[in-house]
Amino acid sequence: MARIADGFIRHRVRLALRSPAGQALCSGPPMKNEDPPDLRPLTARSVVLSTLLGAHPPHLKARHLVRAGELFGISEGTVRVALSRMVAAGDLGQTGDGSYRLGERLRERQARQDASRSPVTRAWDGSWQVAIVTAERRPAAERAAFREAMAALRMAEIREGVWMRPDNLVREGPAGEGGIPHPAIAAGQCTFLRAVPEGDPAALAASLWDLPAWAERARALRARFDAASSVTDRFTLAAAILRHLLTDPLLPPGLLPGDWPGAELRHRYDLFEEEFGALFRDHL
Missing domain, CATH: 3.30.70 (Alpha-Beta Plaits)
Known part of the structure; x- marks a missing residue:
């Protein structure tokens, strides 16, 4: 059992056990209805999808996905129905050993997500x-x-x-x-x-991307993530963080406003990912 848990940790599934401040998470009530509408509700499909998107390589046994669902109060039957529907829709494929893997489109999404979390940049020469x-x-x-x-x-x-x-x-x-x-x-x-455009490159960047709006949303997500105390809330917020990181323009530092929150938002997601291993190991 420990071997399976350790293997799952290496899959880097994206959930969390503690907040950045160190307080233990609880299974308390979810966020209230006044939360922003872009915080998508937690479903069996979203748990399966986020779990597989966090796995490298992106395939896991059905029983592991069922256990992931149980962490959020989702029954085995509901998870298995979601798996069947995702296979029928082409989102997932099945292997001979009873594992489920991401389909091609979702593997491409995983690659984009990974790149948004750990972008590889080079010194900018102005071009x-x-x-x-x-x-x-x-x-x-x-x-x-x-x-x-x-x-x-x-x-x-x-x-x-x-x-x-x-x-x-x-x-x-x-x-x-x-x-x-x-x-x-x-x-x-x-x-x-x-x-190489003429004129001020920072002004050009500001005309192409709404940088203040992106930063404001990032700070709001960061604050809400830090304040969340339940696994369900942090899972939902982490998914929203990842979606937001996919829209980060990844500009050179000289073109960004001061106190750009991209790095801190990535750090929050890293904390969320790293600490789920202990929670999942305890649940196996």
Whole structure:
């Protein structure tokens, strides 16, 4: 049993046992209805999804996912129904040993989440990545997929069909035009280049991203996470933190407002992730 628990710890499942202040978590009442609507309710699907998104590699035995659900008062039957529905929807796949694994789309999401938590950057030389849409008229679904891909690249649209960002990110994957790795859907619709804009780069960044709004939301999530005392509340808030980190533009420090909260928000999520191992081990 201890071996299974230790293995699960290495999977780095994202929950927590204690708050940053060190107080023990309890199974007290969940957050009240006046909480912001973007804090999504806890369901069997969300527990399964968050657990697998936190596993490296992203596959776990059904019994482990059932035990994860039990930590939040979700019955085995409810978890197994959710697993069946997620397999039918293509979100999960099954292996011969009774494990469930993330589907391709969700593995891509896991990669984006990992990158948002531990971004790899390089010294910024003042140049920007620019993507210019050169494709002909496209169907709505293709345009939507393209915009999603550009958001994943942390690029912002300065005008219709022109996207850009500071060239400070080290990206994985095959390089496209200009040595910039990018999804196939972006490569098929854009010409990529590098440029050095005239004028104040911080002002340009501020016109492309609503940095004060992002920082305000990050600080609110951080404060609510620090104040949360139940596992359920912290799980819900940690999921919201991770979604918010996916929208961090990851700009060079010189282009950010003072006291940017990105690093502190990542630290909160790291605490949440690290301490779940003890809680799960006790539950096995």
